[in-house]
Amino acid sequence: MNKAFVKESDNDDDDDLAPEAVSLPAGTKNYITVDGYKRLRAELAHLMTEERPSVVQVVSWAASNGDRSENGDYLYGKKRLREIDRRMRFLTKRLELAEVVDPATQPNRDQVFFGATVVYSDQAGEEFRVTIVGVDEAEPLEGRISWISPVARALLKAREGDTVTLKTPAGKNELDVLEVIYPEAAS
Numbered sequence: 001m002n003k004a005f006v007k008e009s010d011n012d013d014d015d016d017l018a019p020e021a022v023s024l025p026a027g028t029k030n031y032i033t034v035d036g037y038k039r040l041r042a043e044l045a046h047l048m049t050e051e052r053p054s055v056v057q058v059v060s061w062a063a064s065n066g067d068r069s070e071n072g073d074y075l076y077g078k079k080r081l082r083e084i085d086r087r088m089r090f091l092t093k094r095l096e097l098a099e100v101v102d103p104a105t106q107p108n109r110d111q112v113f114f115g116a117t118v119v120y121s122d123q124a125g126e127e128f129r130v131t132i133v134g135v136d137e138a139e140p141l142e143g144r145i146s147w148i149s150p151v152a153r154a155l156l157k158a159r160e161g162d163t164v165t166l167k168t169p170a171g172k173n174e175l176d177v178l179e180v181i182y183p184e185a186a187s
Contacts, residue, residue: 036137119179
């Protein structure tokens with residue numbers, strides 16, 4: 001549709017980054033695991049082949065009903081299309097910039113690097129299990145933390161048995177690395 005008929009700016013740069021997007025430190029690459037890359041590609045494919053065509057169909061139907069100014073299906077559909085398009089642009093850019101890292105091929109399996117799953121305990125003796133992943137695949141509540149997070153940065157390059165220092169606003173915490181785990185390479 002011609003932009004003359006919709007209330008959208010010509011400057012699409014302002015909405016290319018999703019609100020939940022984490023910016024990368026200057027000069028770093030957008031590291032992502034193989035599984036994370038597959039998940040983002042699957043989300044992009046779902047948006048392109050299923051969700052967007054479905055919403056376009058609803059908007060077309062709603063537009064054919066006449067007055068669009070008070071047509072909820074039309075107005076919501078147009079808003080949803082903008083959200084889908086924004087997410088598709090974001091995913092496309094992130095996938096283009098992605099540096100896929102397969103943690104299963106890590107040669108130094110006794111040391112914490114990108115893609116490692118680390119079991120550690122804090123000063124209170126509570127154990128945690130985290131996997132260090134890319135910023136686009138981090139889910140802290142599921143134990144997947146970004147490699148640029150403070151915990152991951154403290155753990156990187158540590159080995160089993162090491163004690164690392166985590167600096168927080170509340171002070172310094174000592175973390176004991178109990179186990180470093182990498183996925184097995186596919187045969």
